[in-house]
Amino acid sequence: MQAPTIGGVTVPRGNGSTVVRVRRGASLTDFADKIDANPASLVQVLIHLGEMATATQSLDEETFQLLGAELGYVVEVVSPEDEEKELFSAFNIDLEAELEEEGEEDLAARPPVVTVVGHVDHGKTRLLDAIRNADVAEGEAGGITQHIGAYQVHTDHEGVDRPITFIDTPGHEAFTAMRARGAKVTDIAILVVAADDGVMPQTIEALNHMQAADVPIVVAVNKIDVEGANPQKIRQQLTEYNLIAEEYGGDTMFVDVSAKQGQNIDALLEAVLLTADAALDLRANPDKDARGVAIEANLDRGRGAVATVLVQSGTLRVGDGIVAGVAHGRVRAMLDEHGNNVHEAGPSRPVQVMGLAAVPRAGDTFIVAPDDRTARQIAEKREAADRQASLAKARKRISLEDLNDALAAGKVETLNLILKGDVSGSVEALEDALMQIDVGDEVDLRIIDRGVGAITMNNINLAVASDAVIIGFNVRAEGQNAEYADKEGVEIRYYGVIYQAIEEIESALKGMLKPEYEEVELGTAEIREIFRSSKFGNIAGSIVRSGEIKRGSKARITRDGVVVAENVEIAGLRRFKDDVTEVREGFECGINLGSYNDLQDGDLIATYEMREKPRD
Incomplete structure (x- = not known):
């Protein structure tokens, strides 16, 4: 039925309960297709409602709800999870049906996946060093873990060789987003608390992530060899957060360790395995196409895109066609944490994969596709959806009433940034931290592009066109690119430690504010x-x-x-x-x-x- 004219425009109208599903980041044109309307008429309806948008511009959920309410439609914005299901079903891939079809006889025991979390400088990396006898901390800028890695170690438990997979999450507060993601892929968390320092803000933050994800926790009370260490005080402090030690009648295992001296490391691994056996059913089907998650990814000059993936079910083999986020390709080679070639990886096994055409983001799910063509099509559809979603996120909503006043007063200031880093986890963490900087409504921070690898000519050209500042995190512009940036007056800021970047950008934003x-x-x-x-x-x-x-x-x-x-x-x-x-x-x-x-x-x-x- 036809609606009365709205703002002088006639558009098809719903009955108040008509449901219209649109994907995240959809445009007015997409919505117009669903209700058989002219996109130009919807633009005018939005103007009537005090919103400005073009027919091809991605809209956020709030604007769709406003438009739907005006036209008599219930607009449902498809979540990323539902979007994935619909995408896979279009290619006859049904992950839920796969799980339902698996019987008890198909499942085999798998190693626990452990995430080590805690406050910065409480010894997480040194503890992992003690566990896997590798030295990561020496090479870290500012002594802070900047990247995510995954490792598998073996320990003897009750006469049986048991592997344990460790995910090393960075400890700085800027990596909240990645730690939250770590909670989704992990089975058990080791919460590291320094015996001489006590419970700190990031300790609580990490604890909240793990408890929200319903992950069992083993507490490693570290630095017991340091003067002033008080392990009992840590046990008392953590009772406030529902972590009650076994010796106090609770069900959380506390282990006093010294990562520096390598003291009680075996007891900690035993506590992890005892917790896993008591609280979890760690089984997966190894006899199917692999499914899992990308823990980290980077662009290697000699090897191309390299992704560290954790197989969650099935077995990943060399030669498999895979799609991880917006990246796809064929597995050319796989390496374990020691750099040795492996031909297949089963559940809970972390491996480095080479052969992807692009760099996936940290936390992207991966699946083995039936063939290369399907993998490419899934990746392209994901990329298109991501692009539209990021456009919707970047859009600054401002009503018609505000716009002229804001422009007249010179209040709308925008700082455009282009982020480039050596690994995708760092780029994402930096973006997440920057978007949380709050300097009020006078200044708008916009991240117009982000990526992994060296700063390219394309990045510099984009910065020229949009007056953007380029942030290089452990990457640089070299040779003619650096000369071109200098010639065009493009500012490139280089950082090796994430909180320095955050502090300087915050200062720059505050500098753009009108003086008070x-x-x-x-x-x-x-x-x-x-x-x-x-x-x-x-x-x-x-x-x-x-x-x-x-x-x-x-x-x-x-x-x-x-x-x-x-x-x-x-x-x-x-x-x-x-x-x-x-x-x-x-x-x-x-x-x-x-x-x-x-x-x-x-x-x-x-x-x-x-x-x-x-x-x-």
Whole structure:
């Protein structure tokens, strides 16, 4: 049925309960196709509702809900999970049906996947070093783990060789997003708390992630060899967060360790296996096409795109066609954590995969596709959906009423950034941290492009076109690219530690804000007697009550608490017969207020200056 005209436009109308499903990041054209309407008419309806958008511009969920309510439709924006299901079903891939068809006889035991989490500098990397006898911390900038890695170690448990897979998550607070993702792929968490430091903000943050994901926790109380260490205090502190030690009658295993001395590492691995056996059913079907998640990915100059993947079910083999996020390809080679070639990887096995055409993001799921063509098509559809979703995210919503005022006042400022890093996890963590910088509504931070690898000519050209700043995290622009950027005046900032980048960008954003000024009182003086002068006008014989009175400063006159004059200048200042520039508290002086002569005994003269207010 036809709706009455809305803003002079007639559009097809729903009955109030008609459901329209649109994918995340869809445009008005996509919505128009669903309801058989002219996209131009929907643009006008949005303008009528106080929103501006073009027919091909990606819209956010809120705008779709607003439009749907006006036209009588219930708009459902398809979630990423539903989007994936619909995408796979289009290629006859049904992951849920696969799981339902698996019987008990198809499942085999798999190693536990363990994530090591905790506050920065509490010894997570050193603990992993002690476990796998590899030295990662020495090569880390600022002593902070910047990348995610995955490793498998073997330990003897009750006479049986048991493998355990470890995921090493960075400890700095900027990596919250990646730690949250780590909680989704992990079976057990080792929470590292320094015995000499106690429970810290990131300890609680990591704990919240793991408890939200319902992941069993083993607590490693580290640095017990350090002076001032108090392991019992850690046990008491963590009881506040529902982690009660077994010796206190709880069900959480606490192990006192020294990563530096390699003390009690075996006991910690045993606690992990005991927790896994008691609390979890760790089984998966190894006899099917592999499914899993990309833990990390980077662009290697010699080997191309290299992704560290964790197989969650099935077996991944060399020669398989896979799709991971928006990347696809054929597995050319697989390496284990020691750099050795492996031909197949079963459940809970982390491996480095080579052969992808692009770099996936940390946390992207991967599947083995039936053939190369299917893998490519799935990757292309994902890439198109991602591109539209990022456009929707980048759109700054501003109503028609606000727009002219904001432009007229010069309030809309935008800082465009292009992020490039050596690995996708760092780029994503940096983006996540930057988008959380809050400097109010006056400044808009927009990340217009991000990627892995060296800074290219394309990045520089985009920066020229959009007045963007390029952030290089452990990557650089070299040779002619660097020369071209210099010639075009493109600013490239290089960083090796993530929090330095965050601090500098925050400072830059605050620098774009209009300066705020605050009034600072300099001094007050009470008028004791008025002297008439034919040459200078009225002179206020006064005593300085507080601070100091300076010649040339602005003043306010109050009488019985009521302001009688504002913005008056201290034109002259005398002590006895001498002209002076300032008079301090407790001294008497003569004050000349220029042309202002309406003075009385007892009036209070308060001097002040306007100072730029520092941003928090």
